[in-house]
Amino acid sequence: QKEVEQDPGPLSVPEGAIVSLNCTYSNSAFQYFMWYRQYSRKGPELLMYTYSSGNKEDGRFTAQVDKSSKYISLFIRDSQPSDSATYLCAMTNQAGTALIFGKGTTLSVSS
Amino acid sequence: DARVTQTPRHKVTEMGQEVTMRCQPILGHNTVFWYRQTMMQGLELLAYFRNRAPLDDSGMPKDRFSAEMPDATLATLKIQPSEPRDSAVYFCASGLASGIEAFFGQGTRLTVV
Numbered sequence: 666q667k668e669v670e671q672d673p674g675p676l677s678v679p680e681g682a683i684v685s686l687n688c689t690y691s692n693s694a695f696q697y698f699m700w701y702r703q704y705s706r707k708g709p710e711l712l713m714y715t716y717s718s719g720n721k722e723d724g725r726f727t728a729q730v731d732k733s734s735k736y737i738s739l740f741i742r743d744s745q746p747s748d749s750a751t752y753l754c755a756m757t758n759q760a761g762t763a764l765i766f767g768k769g770t771t772l773s774v775s776s
Numbered sequence: 777d778a779r780v781t782q783t784p785r786h787k788v789t790e791m792g793q794e795v796t797m798r799c800q801p802i803l804g805h806n807t808v809f810w811y812r813q814t815m816m817q818g819l820e821l822l823a824y825f826r827n828r829a830p831l832d833d834s835g836m837p838k839d840r841f842s843a844e845m846p847d848a849t850l851a852t853l854k855i856q857p858s859e860p861r862d863s864a865v866y867f868c869a870s871g872l873a874s875g876i877e878a879f880f881g882q883g884t885r886l887t888v889v
Contacts, residue, residue: 671818697876707883708780708880708882708883709819711877711878753818753819760874760875761807761826761872762824763824763832767818768819769818
């Protein structure tokens with residue numbers, strides 16, 4: 666079993682839909698939880714991160730962490746075609762150390 | 777415009793040949809990561825450096841892969857000899873020891889035939 670599991674999808678939704686992306690993990694030492702977005706043929710870029718448990722909101726994006734269940738989520742409200750990309754969860758136990766990534770979920774938002 | 781620069785962007789080589797990939801981290805960043813991305817495995821950590829010293833290279837096949845940082849502005853990843861199963865996109869990323877974010881380069885797309 667990999668340390669971080671993520672359903673690769675693909676996930677297809679119409680414009681305006683609410684999207685839910687999820688990851689589970691096995692290492693209870695993870696403290697920092699991130700979501701990266703990767704467009705085709707580009708490197709991943711940090712979307713947002715959360716420290717420990719709780720919620721964090723940034724515009725149309727909300728990240729949730731439930732450490733008791735070892736489960737993290739990213740919600741996208743009012744999804745746009747420009748949100749079409751691969752979303753990768755990542756986590757680490759300490760700042761400045763290597764991130765462990767999920768495989769990524771490919772999202773397609775149609776207009 | 778601070779960014780991680782990787783060269784070459786694309787590389788096609790024959791099995792058995794040596795491949796060298798280069799990375800210029802963002803100026804001032806003291807942590808450098810090498811990742812490999814495939815459809816099957818996703819993003820896998822190969823190695824990472826702090827202040828040019830290797831901290832972890834347990835994800836790298838040691839018999840054929842090697843990673844170095846000759847100076848603070850250059851990181852290299854070598855494969856010798858290359859094999860078709862090494863075909864993947866190799867990403868370099870840099871960051872700060874105190875930071876959360878890893879800044880990724882555009883990647884080197886390697887095809888070994």
